[in-house]
Amino acid sequence: MSTAGDHHPDDGFTSITWDQPPTSQHDPIGVYANNERPPLPESVPSSVDRAENRPMAMEGASREGEHTMPNWGGKWMAIQVREPTKEHEGSKEMFVSYAVRTITNLSGFPTTPVTVRRRFQDFVFLRDHLTRLFPACVVPPIPDKHRLEYIKGDRFSLEFIKQRRLDLQYFMDRLARHPTLQRSQLVNDFLQSTQWSVAMHKHLSTPSPDGRPSLLDNISDSLVNAFTKVRKPDERFIEMRESIDKYEEAMNGIDRLIAKERSRTEDLAQDYVDLAASYQGLGYLESGITEPLNRFAEKMLDFSTLLKELDSKTVEPFLSHCHSLVQYSQAHKSVIKLRDQKQLDFEELSAYLSAVVAERDRLAALNTGHSGAPVGISTFLRDKVDQLRGTDDIHTRRERIRKLDIKIKELQDAVTGAHETSTEFSEEIIKEHNIFELSKQAEMKEMMGAYADGQIEMHQRAIDDWDRIIPLLQKIKVDV
Known part of the structure; x- marks a missing residue:
């Protein structure tokens, strides 16, 4: 099924393999004020740093004991969210920005690594519009802006920012693993554009693939709502849903045991x-x-x-x-x-x-x-x-x-x-x-x-x- 968004000629995936370029590490990184952004300590190299130092691994060389990351037709991507920084500290406009560093061999990235800074609202925009442009894709979630489960203090506290950075890292890791989303023009702009506000307005004007009215819109509500369930369910998707339910049940069980x-x-x-x-x-x-x-x-x-x-x-x-x-x-x-x-x-x-x-x-x-x-x-x-x-x-x-x-x-x-x-x-x-x-x-x-x-x-x-x-x-x- 075709979805909206720009694609490159190498978007065909005939096989799925796993190669050995490393994934991102999720070690907590401090918050910096006054635009001070020191590099990561050498004792904790990022996945991007390690990838740069091992170019052969990027071509699929196997190294025992390393974390795996997906390789789709020889194309891969590694993203790291790091160095949270308080911008405009002390003012009403204060917010936290994050350095998003990318290294990849996708053709849409002429030079890597490339680093840009994005705030949380930019990640929300990215997620919402990927969901709109790619309705058939499993777009990974990010925590709601007002979610409070893990907060200790306000949204500018070290604990809050630490957890948010970790959640955003999970989000970007999953985008980097997805063969369709990683190559979309929206993700490309998010990871590279130095004029992100301009790019956002351009994507806001992009029509949704489901935006055109269908004949169903003209059918009376009494008919459209006549059936509340699929009359001929597909066994493949029933099994798929059941397997996910079992997985969630198992993960919740692990969560309870570890919490105890x-x-x-x-x-x-x-x-x-x-x-x-x-x-x-x-x-x-x-x-x-x-x-x-x-x-x-x-x-x-x-x-x-x-x-x-x-x-x-x-x-x-x-x-x-x-x-x-x-x-x-x-x-x-x-x-x-x-x-x-x-x-x-x-x-x-x-x-x-x-x-x-x-x-x-x-x-x-x-x-x-x-x-x-x-x-x-x-x-x-x-x-x-x-x-x-x-x-x-x-x-x-x-x-x-x-x-x-x-x-x-x-x-x-x-x-x-x-x-x-x-x-x-x-x-x-x-x-x-x-x-x-x-x-x-x-x-x-x-x-x-x-x-x-x-x-x-x-x-x-x-x-x-x-x-x-x-x-x-x-x-x-x-x-x-």
Whole structure:
């Protein structure tokens, strides 16, 4: 199904593969004021930086242990949202802008990397207009401007901006993975244009592919609303919806378990603080082993700190990614629901055509002296009224037949168009489901890997700390 937007000649995708250029890292990045925008620390290179340093990876070279990103016919894109900066700080016009850095081998990008700055409203514009221009695509969601689940403080607080940057990173990563959206002119302008306000006005004037009125708009509401469900559901999309529901249920289950583990870890961290205080008190009573006991208490405090860092650096991003994936799957279900509406349009038009043809045949039968097929109560009552008014003559019926013939021709064309639209939309949804599954797998691998790495790092640091304190404890002499 063709969608609006400019496309490049290499937009054909005959196969789907996964190559090894790295995806974006989601490490929190600080907020800078007064237009100070320092680079990322060298210890945390971005996916774009690592891609630049490994050009062979961009051609599909496999590196074991690296995160995967999609390669569509040899074309790829990596985007990073970073360096949030407060603009016009102290004034009523204050807002936060983000650096959007892109590296890709798409032909629409003559030079890379390219960096532009965009504010949150620009991301909202991008998402809304991609949804309008590509109705058959699963356009990834972004959090609502006024969403408050994760806010600690106002919308200019470090915690709020940190979470928003992470959500915008998820959004751009998914656009970069999508073979259609990544090549759209709107995304191209968003990632490159130095005159973004001009580009926005140009896209505002672009007509929507569904903007033209259809014959359904002229059908009475009583007929359009006669069917609330698809009469002939497609098993492929039923299974598709069921699989997404099961995935959401599983992700919500993981979310509950990790949240419970997080709560217990917070309690454990506090218990270690309390236990450290007890050992410090004991150290003052035991003059011969005061130093070892105090050092032991310090390690307990260090372990408590490690548990708190695990929560902020590993568990919290994991839960945030879980929520984002559930929202992404809900966006997919919305597109499947739109496909059902396309099929419902076809079924409604077909039923309307059948009713008009039956009425035309009935009038033709009356003109030839036959009684015609049985009619409903509404048609029977209308015929009786026409007889009472004296308008039920052969000339009136011929005029009605002529008008019905015109309506039948219009409906036949509309039914054919609705069927083609429904079929093409269904084919696009199957492709979109494949893209969604691949993107979901990549994100799940990245999310689980980051969670495992965080746990391993925390426990390794804890082991090292306890190993250093053991020799000191072993030197304690106990008289038996």
